[in-house]
Amino acid sequence: MTRKIAPYPGAAGGWDALASSFRHVREQGIVGRGARTLLRANQPDGFDCPGCAWPDRNPQSSFEFCENGVKAVAAEATRRRATREFFATHTVSELSRWDDYSLEAEGRLVEPMAYDPADDKYHPIRWDEAFSRIAVALKTLDHPDQALFYTSGRTSNEAAFLYQLFVREFGTNNLPDCSNLCHEASGLAMTEQIGVGKGTVTLADFEKAEAIFVFGQNPGTNHPRMLGELRSAARRGCRIVVFNPLRERGLERFADPKHPLELAGGSTPIASHYYPLRIGGDLAAVKGMLKRLLERDALDHEFVARHTQGFDALREDLLAEDWSLLEAESGLSRAQMEEAADVYAGSGATIVCWAMGITQHRHAVATIQMLVNLLLAGGNFGKPGAGACPVRGHSNVQGDRTMGIDEKPSPEFLDRLGEAFGFAPPRQPGHDVVGAIGAMARGECRVLFAMGGNFAAATPDTAFTARALRQCEMTVHVSTKLNRSHLVHGRQALILPCLGRTELDAQAAGPQAVTVEDSMSMVHLSRGTNPPASEHLLSEPAIVARLAEATLPASRTPWRWLVEDYDRIRDRIAEVIDGFEDFNARVRTPGGFRLPNAAARCQWNVPGERARFVVHPVPRTAAPGAGLMTLMTIRSHDQYNTTVYGLDDRYRGVSGERRVCFISAADLARLGLAAGQWVDIVSVWHDGEREATRFLLVEHAIPPGCLAAYYPETNGLVPLDHHAERARTPASKSIPVRLRPTRDLGAALSP
Template sequence: MPIRIKPYDGAAGGWDALASSFRHVREQGIVGRGARTMLRANQPEGFDCPGCAWPDKNPHSSFEFCENGVKAVAAEATRRRVTRDFFAAHTVEWLARQDDYFLESQGRLVEPMFYDGSDDHYRPVSWEAAFAIVAQHLQALEHADQALFYTSGRTSNEAAFLYQLFAREFGTNNLPDCSNLCHEPSGLAMTEQIGVGKGTVTLADFEQAEAIFVFGQNPGTNHPRMLGELRSAAKRGCRIVVFNPLRERGLERFADPKSPRELMGGSTAIASHYYPLRIGGDLAAVKGMLKRVFERGAMDADFIALHTEGFQALREDVLAEDWSRIEAASGLTRAQIEEAADVYVASKATIFCWAMGITQHRDAVATIQMLVNLLLVGGNIGKHGAGACPVRGHSNVQGDRTMGIYEKPAPAFLDRLGAEFGFAPPRHPGHDVVGAIGAMARGECRVLFAMGGNFAAATPDTGFTAQALRRCALTAHVSTKLNRSHLVHGRQALILPCLGRTEIDLQAAGPQGVTVEDSMSMVHVSTGMNPPASDQLLSEPAIVARLAEATLPATTTPWRWLVEDYDRIRECIARVIDGFGDFNARVRQPGGFHLENAAAQRRWSTATGRARLFAHALPAPVAADPSLMTLMTVRSHDQYNTTIYGLEDRYRGVSGERRVCFIGAADLARLGLRAGQWVDLVSVWHDGEREAKRFLLVEYDIPAGCLAAYYPETNGLVPLDHHAIGARTPASKAIPVRLRPSAGIPLALEPP
């Protein structure tokens, strides 16, 4: 595919989104079935879209999907298959040299495969033999903490609950998961501050908000259905204020594909204010907004007195901050910050949204607590049209954590789990993702079992992580498609293919539905409709149950009985997990049910029973190095996390190439570089340099000193110990790098 760089002038959505959706369905060979499948997406009798965790607005609508949801569903429903003949024809070494787009495009896995090191091929293995191999490795460990059980956010509530139960019956809390890589700072910061680690809003609040602030988020690519809410809000006069280093088209203009007028060329302006702050400047910008609020005396004094603690210390700290430091750290002017603060003050109901542009920073926890500070001093938590909205990615990443996928479980949860299943759960903390990588590298963990995901590609410090994985005696991955983690493996490795979200899950009691929890704590049923890609696929709950039976000879848990009817799993969940009483009846209501959020009701589950206001200093300025820049990793539009659907990044005008680096015109001139030139990216850290070779420079509207490039190609530049303070989420949005001219003929690119 030829490289094409051409600025995109259209709005997000519109005809181009429809054309892209049709192209992906056609490429997977499912034109007729694809249309029927999408009409069941996010419906009461259908399946929950695996594309993101944005809630369903109307459970009775026939069209509750978006372009990227179509890509996810088409990729899962593809007619392409990865058979035993494919693995016989290709060595692991050859496959490892192919890019992620090639791996994704091969199609669905159809039977268990085993790599034993006797040659460089995966070979077929029966399910019974596969479970026996895992059990043999687990039982041979000196102690349970030498095993790691990773979880992806696409795992259902039922599978996640059984999975954490199995890990704890085995004897470990080593349950690293994808939350460690994304919204861990949100959960930590908010739990400490308001007693709840989840968002406090629902979709109904978006209909009543007078102002919506969006920090570090690109919904046009990552949560496209959110644009429908922002469009509706903008059309009724709600102010939408965006803080983002990159100019993202979905936050500027959106054409609703369901609107005939907008399909004919119209569009809706989304952001009323757009502030291109420097990468990592959010803490300073929000502190500056709070300073303006205090200077104007525009607080909700009654709310502060009744519901909060720490106000005086926060006020003194913020008012003492110098505006010159705020401007330097944020990359914005005082006038811009005060303008944004004045929008906040004028609004009677305000929502703050944020995503990985906030969480994947060293000061992520402090930044989120400053965001919540600002909401609290304005009384904007616990009333209609207002609140905190961390927007999560994977479709059930929030539900997995609710089900107990956590390396630091609460004692009360362990008490109930042990009482329900008659065992003594381990009490000591387990490894998160960063800790798991270090433990594998030191030889302290010898088995990695992954329930979904793409551990080798999603994690930081790619080269170091690969070495750590190769030290394992066994790596095993439950997957639907071929990915990088199958090729960066232990001395032995298993690929265990599972049912997808769109497929019929037939158990002894009949077809089963699973449940998921979206970003706004709505829990609903997902029921597949397509025949499975292979008659050898097992559901995730069935895989966990059969693995537990093979591994735990003394277990008293009726694993196989539970999986015969998922209602039985949900009955156990109802007795163990807060908020899930009468689970089976409530989840069968149209649209499911909402988990109670105490903070949204102004009940603060903190030690003092009050919401806590935290003062945070701005990071100390570092010595200027004109050659050093800050790189943030981003998704392309044809991508979902590490899954690459195609080579188009439509809204940024890039086609046919993923190894690109977005850079501003001023930095090109300052560094003596030009658009179309190839460069190597070199990250600079205390332990040396890491290099990612041959990236194409693309001129883009981004602040001076800032760069952007796609992951997972740039994950190798993120040092393992470069992570959020306290939460240990990799700081992938703030990588110190230098550009080094690379070999390659420059391309003639059109100016932006």
């Protein structure tokens, strides 16, 4: 593939999005079937897109998918297969040298595979034998806490509920999951302040908002359907205020592929105000806005008096804050922060959105609580067009947590679970992702079972994580396609292939549907219709049930009976989890139903029964160290999390290359470097240095002192103990690094 770096002149979306969509469908060999499949995406009688968790706008529309949704569907519906002949041809050592794109491109897994160290290859294994091996490994542990059970955000509600039930009947709360890597800080911060760890808005609020503030988010790549909401809001005069270190095309202008006039060359400007702040400068910027609001006396005093506590302490802290510190740490001028505050003050209804550009910092919890302070100060809860909107990633990552995938479950949840299923759940908190890696490295956890995901690639400190995984007696991955985690394994290793979201799930009672929860707490059905990629695939609920039967022969739970008809699982969910009363009837209404959200009704489930203002000092991050810069990891436009669909990043002008490092013109001049030069990125931490070699410098609109590069290639630069305070999400958006010219230029220049 030809490498090319050139500025992209177009808007996000438009013809290029359509052309890219068609190309990915064609590359997967599903042109005819792909079109039929996409028309079932996000439909009441179809499947939920396996990509992001953005809600569905119109259940009656035929076109409820986006370009990156097309890529996700095409990748799953591909005609390519990773067969036993493929695994017989390639050793694990050889495959370990392949890049992530090439591994993904081999296609769907078709039968269970077991690793044989004698020839360093995976070989077919029968399902019964696979479950027997796992059960033996689990039952011979000294204690259940020596096992870890990871969960991906694509797991359905039904599978997640059964999974956590099995894990707790087994005897542990070791349920690390992908929430630990992304929005853990949001849940913790919001629960402390407003009593709810989820967003409080719906799509209808986007129709009524007078201002929408977007922090640390790139919806053009990560949640493209959100651009439709922002486009509609902008066209009716809503002010959209963006705080982001990078100039992201989707936040600048968007051409909706469903609108002929915009396909013909027009586009809609999105951001009315765009503030390219320093990486990690959001807390200082929001504090500057609050200081301005206080100086203008532009607060909702009635709301503050009636619904909140702690405002006096925040007021005193804001009055004492130094504007020069706020400017230095935010990277913005006082005038810019005041301008943003004036937009906020002039809005009668405001939504604040954020994503991983906020959550993956050491001060993530404090920053989110400052965002909630901003909403509270303006009375932006409990009215149309206003509220908090943490935008989640995978399509059911929020639902997994609702279903009990949580290493720190509440006593109330455990009480109800134990009562419903007749056992005593463990009470000791389990390991989150960071804790799980450390426990494996210390030999305290000896088995890892992963329900989806790509643990080895998605986690921080890649080399350390790989050493930890190789210490395990067994690693097991439930997957649809080959990925890095299958190659970084324990002494025993199994790959269990499962049905994808697009595929027909036939159980004893007939074809089944699962349910998922989106970012705005809507729960709806997802029903696959495509023939399975192989007759040997099992659904995730069936995998959990058969594993439980093999491991827990004395369990009182009727595992196989539950899986015969998923309505039975949903009935048990309704017994345990609030908000799911009459689950089976309510979820069959078009579009599903919304879970209750007390904070959206101004009911505050916190001590004192009033929302809390919280005081935080401005973190001193402007100078990460002598000669150091701050690196943030980002996605390219041709990837979703660690899944790489291609080697292009259209909106940033990159083609045929992933090992790039975005840098400002000012820093190129200051460091004596040049665009097109190859460098190594070295992270500097208290325990030493980590390096990622051979990255191409690309000049980009990013503040001086700041860099950006794609993950998972740069996940190895994130130290394991560099994480959000209290929430422990990896601080992947604020890595202290230095650059050095690549020594092996010959290797760097090879395509």
